[in-house]
Amino acid sequence: MSNLSRLLKESWTLVExxxxxxxxxxxxRMFLDNPQLRDLFPVQMDVQRSRLLGAIVTAVQTVDDPERFGEYLQALGRDHRKFHVRPEHYDAVGTALFEALRTHAGDQWTLEFDQAWRDAYAxxxxxxxxxxxxxSGNPPYWHAEVLHHERRSRDIAVLTCRPLQPLEYRAGQYVxxxxxxxxxxxxxxSVANAPRKDGTLDFHVRALGAGWVSSALVRRVGPGDMLRLGAPMGRMTLDRRSTRDVVCVAGGTGLAPIKALIEEMTRANRxxxxxxxxxxxxxxxxxxxxCLNRLAARYPWLSVVAATSDDPDFPGEHGNLSxxxxxYGPWNNHDFFVSGSPPMVRAxxxxxxxxxxxxxxxxxDAFGDC
Structure with a gap:
């Protein structure tokens, strides 16, 4: 562990x-000092707050892995184009971040910690x-028309949309x-299909509680509506050089990227x-x-095991998916892809x-619908 990484992780424990x-x-602090930045952010800031912290934690955890660190931050920079973030905004963010860290760490904050965060933030x-x-050759976001919308259960919908401009991504990524x-x-x-010639994208969405966006996508959006899509992100993609067998673990609508990976493998896997x-x-x-069972019937290399945790009459496996x-192991020599709610992924x-x-x-990739 580098000295910078040690200092970042030690200081983070003071505010975690x-x-x-x-x-x-x-x-x-940021909005007080820079009121013009408030219009870049949504009215409801609850999830936005947690996303900031998620980005900080991810950056801190990957600082000793230069390739992953660089890829993650470059993808984050591409994604933030949708907020119309400009280079000069980063100074305002840094100033507010350093003050927040100092304030909440209290007397245990040191000049050494302060310099480590300044170096890392630079x-x-x-x-x-x-x-x-x-x-910069791509738009900051893509306009996409909803073509199909199908309710699959009381709170799950599958929708298909087509961006008005080409959107390049890899199976397993999310927008x-x-x-x-x-x-x-x-x-x-997550996009629920591998790239198609017609450019269409499928999304699997569950409406969760008072989730503003998920509820709209499930209950209000219909054919003809327009969506805006951010830049593709995520590392849950196939390593085409690997010859190892694959295990995919999907909880609920976490099936979406798994479906995309399976679709990619139907085109090339032998x-x-x-x-x-x-x-x-x-x-x-x-x-x-x-649909999964139909794919398994068509491709002999694919097997599907379905399970429920709260449906004792279901004619399949019962219990926690993990x-x-x-x-069903042993799995020591397999590549794994895991997708679902954060608790399911952690388990x-x-x-x-x-x-x-x-x-x-x-x-x-673990994130929740809202």
Missing amino acids: EQQDKLAGYFYA VIGAKMIEGAEAD SVETRYQPRLWRAY TRWVHVFFGARDRDDLYDLA DIVAR TLRTLAEIQVPAIRIKY
């Missing part, structure tokens, strides 16, 4: 238990600006989505077995199981660590 207060102070800002500039019903409020959704574990609370939430995956990662699956062979 105060993340909500830290984020609230950060935004209040690199973060430079990499994000670099990523944004490299993407952020904005609707006209909640301007400036963006939420991340040697790799693919095992899909698809879990949900009950059979209604296994909204795309019939426990079921462990029972699966713990189980895979217990059965000694090397972390380097596990890819995942």
